Amino acid sequence: MALGPILGVLFDGFAYGMLLFLLSVGLSVTLGMMNFVNLAHCAFAMLGGYVTVTLSRTFGWPFLATLPMAFLAAAVTSVAFERTLYRRLYRAAELDQVLLTIGLAFMSVAVAAYFFGTVVQPVETPSYLRGSINFLGMTLGRYRLFLVATGLTVALLLVLALEYTRFGATVRAAVDNQRMARGLGINVESWFAVTFALGSGLAGLGGALAIEIVGLDPHFAFTYLVYVLIVVSVGGLGSIGGSFAAAVAIGISDMAGKYYFPALGSFLIYLVMVAVLMWRPTGLFGRR
Amino acid sequence: MSTLSTPALSTLGLEKRFGSLVVASDINLTIPHGVRYALIGPNGAGKTTLINLITGMLRPDAGKILLGGAEITAFKPDARVKHGLVRTFQINALFPQLTALEAVTLAVCERQGTAGVWWKPLSAYPDAVAEAYAILQTLGLAADGDRLTRELAYGQQRLLEIALALATKPKVLLLDEPAAGVPREESAELFAAIAGLSKDITVLFIEHDMDLVFRFASRIIVMVGGRILVEGTPREIAGDARVREVYLGGEAA
Amino acid sequence: MAAPASSAVFEPGGHLEAQARWSGWEIAFWLATLLPFLLFPNHLVLASQIAITALFALSLDLILGYAGIVSLGHAAFFGLGAYTAGIMSKHGWTDPFLGLLAGAAVAGIAGYATSFIIARFRHLPLIMITMGLGFLLHEAANSAEWLTGGSDGLQGVRKGKLLGVIAFDLYGYAAYAYALCVLFLVFLAVRRLINSPFGLTLRGIRENPVRMPAIGAPSRAHIRKIYTIAAVVAGIAGAVLTQTTATVSLGVLDFQRSADVLVILVLGGAGRLYGGLIGAVIFLVARDQFSGIAPQYWYFWIGALLVTVVMLLPNGVLGGLAHLTRRWRGAAP
Numbered sequence: 001m002a003l004g005p006i007l008g009v010l011f012d013g014f015a016y017g018m019l020l021f022l023l024s025v026g027l028s029v030t031l032g033m034m035n036f037v038n039l040a041h042c043a044f045a046m047l048g049g050y051v052t053v054t055l056s057r058t059f060g061w062p063f064l065a066t067l068p069m070a071f072l073a074a075a076v077t078s079v080a081f082e083r084t085l086y087r088r089l090y091r092a093a094e095l096d097q098v099l100l101t102i103g104l105a106f107m108s109v110a111v112a113a114y115f116f117g118t119v120v121q122p123v124e125t126p127s128y129l130r131g132s133i134n135f136l137g138m139t140l141g142r143y144r145l146f147l148v149a150t151g152l153t154v155a156l157l158l159v160l161a162l163e164y165t166r167f168g169a170t171v172r173a174a175v176d177n178q179r180m181a182r183g184l185g186i187n188v189e190s191w192f193a194v195t196f197a198l199g200s201g202l203a204g205l206g207g208a209l210a211i212e213i214v215g216l217d218p219h220f221a222f223t224y225l226v227y228v229l230i231v232v233s234v235g236g237l238g239s240i241g242g243s244f245a246a247a248v249a250i251g252i253s254d255m256a257g258k259y260y261f262p263a264l265g266s267f268l269i270y271l272v273m274v275a276v277l278m279w280r281p282t283g284l285f286g287r288r
Numbered sequence: 289m290s291t292l293s294t295p296a297l298s299t300l301g302l303e304k305r306f307g308s309l310v311v312a313s314d315i316n317l318t319i320p321h322g323v324r325y326a327l328i329g330p331n332g333a334g335k336t337t338l339i340n341l342i343t344g345m346l347r348p349d350a351g352k353i354l355l356g357g358a359e360i361t362a363f364k365p366d367a368r369v370k371h372g373l374v375r376t377f378q379i380n381a382l383f384p385q386l387t388a389l390e391a392v393t394l395a396v397c398e399r400q401g402t403a404g405v406w407w408k409p410l411s412a413y414p415d416a417v418a419e420a421y422a423i424l425q426t427l428g429l430a431a432d433g434d435r436l437t438r439e440l441a442y443g444q445q446r447l448l449e450i451a452l453a454l455a456t457k458p459k460v461l462l463l464d465e466p467a468a469g470v471p472r473e474e475s476a477e478l479f480a481a482i483a484g485l486s487k488d489i490t491v492l493f494i495e496h497d498m499d500l501v502f503r504f505a506s507r508i509i510v511m512v513g514g515r516i517l518v519e520g521t522p523r524e525i526a527g528d529a530r531v532r533e534v535y536l537g538g539e540a541a
Numbered sequence: 542m543a544a545p546a547s548s549a550v551f552e553p554g555g556h557l558e559a560q561a562r563w564s565g566w567e568i569a570f571w572l573a574t575l576l577p578f579l580l581f582p583n584h585l586v587l588a589s590q591i592a593i594t595a596l597f598a599l600s601l602d603l604i605l606g607y608a609g610i611v612s613l614g615h616a617a618f619f620g621l622g623a624y625t626a627g628i629m630s631k632h633g634w635t636d637p638f639l640g641l642l643a644g645a646a647v648a649g650i651a652g653y654a655t656s657f658i659i660a661r662f663r664h665l666p667l668i669m670i671t672m673g674l675g676f677l678l679h680e681a682a683n684s685a686e687w688l689t690g691g692s693d694g695l696q697g698v699r700k701g702k703l704l705g706v707i708a709f710d711l712y713g714y715a716a717y718a719y720a721l722c723v724l725f726l727v728f729l730a731v732r733r734l735i736n737s738p739f740g741l742t743l744r745g746i747r748e749n750p751v752r753m754p755a756i757g758a759p760s761r762a763h764i765r766k767i768y769t770i771a772a773v774v775a776g777i778a779g780a781v782l783t784q785t786t787a788t789v790s791l792g793v794l795d796f797q798r799s800a801d802v803l804v805i806l807v808l809g810g811a812g813r814l815y816g817g818l819i820g821a822v823i824f825l826v827a828r829d830q831f832s833g834i835a836p837q838y839w840y841f842w843i844g845a846l847l848v849t850v851v852m853l854l855p856n857g858v859l860g861g862l863a864h865l866t867r868r869w870r871g872a873a874p
Contacts, residue, residue: 381752416738
């Protein structure tokens, strides 16, 4: 059926989009909440990836068990940086935030290269996640299905948390109008630390899951930063739904672009980003 | 061409809403030449929003704005300034790393159209600098002309706000709470500066300081909840029961 | 003090004029740029690299340090200048000055065109758009192999002769002399711009973009003008690179170059005219010294340096020095 390859690209693109979603949602929310430009976000993702690699290869942990540890490691590390360095720059100029976090990202790349070398790291996925299954005549990779399931679950949990918990209400208030939230007695800084940890943790999870799809090397911190920034810009700051939609769009566009127009390379998604930003500077679903 | 009977500034049916929040509703103003009008009202009444609408920082949902009889509703903010409609800001909007003299000189150069000249040095325009200096002198800031704006005292910064506005040779001047945050001891100079404003300039000022209002305003406009409640002479307003109930009744700010 | 009266003797514009005068430090700096000919004749190639990078950093200073536009894609104009000069020389027009003019023109036109977009945005969207435009150009150059040679780089670039007679020698004498002259002449023009009314306007835009329209400034027109000028200067720098090295590759357009020049400018101190020059000297000399170490470790130290500069020296080296001299002078009687 001629539809086969198109559906295949759509599915792969969607799975890739789930990965981008996990990597980006944290940055979107923290940017929307505190306006802090954290370009070291993907360094935390990279950390999660390396945690998984170390635990599974050196310590023999099963793959699925390493995932929560990847999340935790990234979350804890991010809080450490937030308490020591980031919080001093909440009111600083964008450029300073950009430079600080890029500097940290540079350092993380060097540290990763020092401890793990520059080779692309392999990862052992469990057998039930390898191979593919046949569904309605399509061949769907099991790992990609797992990605999709994880992405959708996380998205659902986040939306539920945002709508139905006090934590969520606080985050929404702070994203919507920081000054007002403070005026209502909400300690934006403390809540931000928690949100930041959560977002970085999700990035760590994304980094761990990414190894099987895109590989892990010390340059991960920058290679995927660009994609994450595109997703965040297009989706809108502070919006989970926006990140989801943009991640899916970018994921599918990138897959489709590389499959159908390999000569164009990544041209398409950069064009999409510039076009969307010109039309709506705060992203498709950003506030105001 | 505007004559003496044409109002210096007028608005017709100005409306603005943010979603379901109406911040300006059916605003009709007529301000004649050379007067000093005050705009008062409780916080959140929409006074600064009105200034933003008049100066073009916000686009109205409906209504017209006329400057000297000519419609300026579609004009960009800098075009309005070029036509003589100038404002100051409630919270200082100054240039921290420029000296007072540099800041006022900049405003003068913009007015003269020389601000885009990049091949001649600033010293080739001594008249612009001299004019800036003269403005600083009238406001008592000349001695501190070479100090960085951020090093000036708060009261001096409020005066610099006015200096910047004066450098553009305004016909209509909108002062947004000129005395905001200025301690009593320093406000004398500020009052003198406002009193000293040329009679050719039409002034509309927002103020909470009733001293200033009753001292300088020939007419007072009261805004509440995005609408104009009432307009009249200071005596009429002081005696108006509605105003007292809504605003003056509680306590004068 | 001489005169007894206080503010009455204040000369308006005296301070302004004093800023525009050449200080002893400036003269010393430019004399020092001649030292490599005498003291480091084996490092003239590095010296020309520094001069070219300094010019590039100067162009970024115009938009970042003076107008407050944060760009993560400035290498686009550098690359356009580089490729233009290269393509011209490949097709026979090898005269360096012609290449300079062409590079400047192409970069300037591109700068003018994109300035319409740039002038409309600020903060994060602006950073992202500049980055995106930079990537777009890089990808386009990568794909347009017929023009640029793609990832192999441009083939057949020929070295021209200065003024028709002076050839670029192997040791780099002519190259450095050329690069230094171009740097100095363009610097003079930039310095004039900074001390002009437009320079004051730019600082106004940087200091308070909201206030500018309120004093009647057509901010977008001003931003378009400076962005175009900065693009021209960057294009000139790129052209000089091509002409002195006889090579052009995609590296002139990549994100790394945009990021590096940003680091260099911030390191030296943005908005201080000499920041980019000082930063270029420090960065390239340090990189040359550390060139034995693997690249990713070099970036560890750059990262650490960035963190240090942001947390401790927010106005770069020149800012730190200015701060020190102020305190030192304040302490002296």
